[in-house]
Amino acid sequence: MRSLYADHLLARLQENPHGKLHQRLLLVLQQAITEGIFPAETRLPASRDLAKELNVSRNTVLNAYEALLSEGYVTARTGSGTWVANMLPEFSPAPVQPSSKDVPRALPAHSLSTRGAELLGYANASPYQWGAFVPGAPDVTAFPHALLRKIEDRLQKSPDIEQLIYSNGGGCAQLRQALSEYLRVTRSVNAEVEQIIITEGIHQTVDLVAKVLADVNDTVWVEDPGYWGTRNILRCNGLRLHALPVDAEGIIPDVSAAPPPKMVFVTPSHQYPLGGLMSLSRRQQLLEMARRQRFWIIEDDYDSEFRFSQPPHPALQGLEDNAPVLYMGTFSKTLYPALRMGYLVVPKSLSHPLRTAAAELYRGGHLIKQRAIAEFIRGGHFAAHIRRMRLLYHQRRQFLLSLILRYLGNDFLPRYSHDAGLHLVLSLPDGCDDVAIATRALHKGVVVRALSQYYLSAQQERGLLLGYACIDEPKLFAAFMVLRECLRQEGIIGC
Structure with a gap:
């Protein structure tokens, strides 16, 4: 028999049957x-029980509980479940007054556009951006x-008018x-x-090319698994996603597709999140x-600077003259994420249209900061910083791999190339x-991320993304021991 709590939640879910289930829950x-x-200090139903009572997957309930935890609605007590927080977050909606029919019980569905609702339904940005094992987080404390x-x-003391x-x-x-000059020498x-074109990071870059180079309902190819942020921006621009699988050589093109896509988004230097390097034959x-x-x-030249066992592979863009490639990069991993600075290299035929569109859409600024980064690069400081961080990240990566081998075994090592980047994928059965x-x-x-959540298709590998770049070896070891205990409690490994 269903609990009263489950009856209440089920009734609410049925009142608004539209949208993604996990977002509705x-x-x-x-x-x-x-x-x-659910009053303060109330224990929420166990995820398995609630999933059974609502007739939904346990993953749906777990995702909702994780979001509640990250937003401060609940707390987790080891061994005793999930409990409603004593103090709710400041941004919580005010309690509903059931006696008044004029007061809406929740944000009405029509308050959001279809595009806005879809964006929020797929939103996946984590509130955790630092610590073990946050993937993709550089060691910002090591930056000069x-x-x-x-x-x-020095630049702020007498700025040029053009910089203001x-x-x-x-x-x-x-x-x-x-x-x-830098990209020609280091990435060909x-x-x-x-x-x-200077942008405010990969998200703005993707938004720019999606708006200018594709129309609503055009098809774009994306890697599966792939970066959720790119997919969400493409969805918001009304584009149809066609997810293509990847193997050790990169994305597997759909040679029978008709009509062809308008664009193909790839991470050839370090496939995100699996880590593979696209082969020369696949690039050609x-x-x-x-x-x-x-x-x-x-x-997307993701993590190209941090390849440890060999020199960085030349970019796809430089393989041919006038290649039909738009090359995008960012300083988020090489310098620090809050800098919000990226760049887009476009074919000459697109240079004027895309520069004009960028100015029209985003009204570019931060020119003094950009000038400072230019001097940082020209002075050799950027290349020196990359060299230092490459050594540091390689050392931490090797330490984490040694922990996996010692405490878990070969079966848990990454299935794809693991000699680059700021994270690796712990393989699971x-x-x-x-x-x-x-x-x-x-x-x-x-903090770890489930590999299965990066897939669009049902063909999902199981694994965990482990970021190792922003924490030292003692913290890596402590976090790994916690993770190992979690694997034991889930029955993945023995005692």
Whole structure:
């Protein structure tokens, strides 16, 4: 027999049957907590029990509980479940007054656009951006902040007028010149100054190319598994996603697709999240298809600077003259994420249209900061910082791999290349519940991401993304021991 709590939640879910199930469940749980249906210090139903009573998957309930925990609605007590927090977050909606029909019980469905609701339904940005094992988090404490601040302070004393007004030329000319030289030497990218556009990171870059190069309902190919942020921006621009599987050589093109896509988004230097390096033959195949079928390749050069066992592989963009490739990168991993600075290298034919569109859409600025980064690069400080961090990250990566081998065994090592990047994928047995493991680890203060959540298709590998870049070896060891205990409690390993 269902509990009263389950009856209440089920009724609320049935009142609004539209939208993603996990997002609807999260909303009705938030409402139940703020309305006092679940009073403070009340234990929520066990995830397995609630999933059975609501006739939903346990992953759906676990995802909702994890979101409640991250937003401060609940607390987790080791060994005793999930409990409603004594103090709710400040942004919680006010409790509903049931006696008044004029007071809405929740945010009405029509308050959001279809596009907005879909964005929130797929939202996956984590509130945890630092610590073990947050993937993709660089060690921001190792950056020479004092040096960059010294450069900025000097520039701030007597800034040029051009650095204080709106930018419509694609960003700071000095930074574009410095990037032109740096990318040509280190990544074999063919990039003249006018082909480079400075953006505020990968998300803005993807939004720009989606708006300018594709129409609503156009099809784009994306990697599966792949980066959720790119997918969400493409969805918000009304594009249809066609998820293609990846193997050890990278994305597997759909040679029978008709009509062809408008764009293909790839991470050839370090496939995200699996870590593979796209082979030369696969790159050539993709370029040949793009020329023949007239679509654009969008190359996200993710983690290209941090390859440990061999020099970085040349970029896809530089393999051919006038290649149909738009190359995008960012300083988020090489410097620090809050800098919010990226760059896009476009074919010459797109240079003027995309620069104009960027100015029209985003009204570029931060020119003094861009000028400071240009001097940081031209002075050799950027390359020196990359060398230092490559050694540091390699050391931490090797330490984590040694822990996996010693305490878990060969079967848990990454299945794909693991000699690059800021994270690795801990392999798990097929059929296990990696979301449940990640949730259990989060309750114990260790942040990991479930690999299955990066897939669009039902063909999902199981694993955990372990970021190792931002913590030292003692903290890595302590977090790994916690994770190992979670694996034992989930029955993945023995005592």
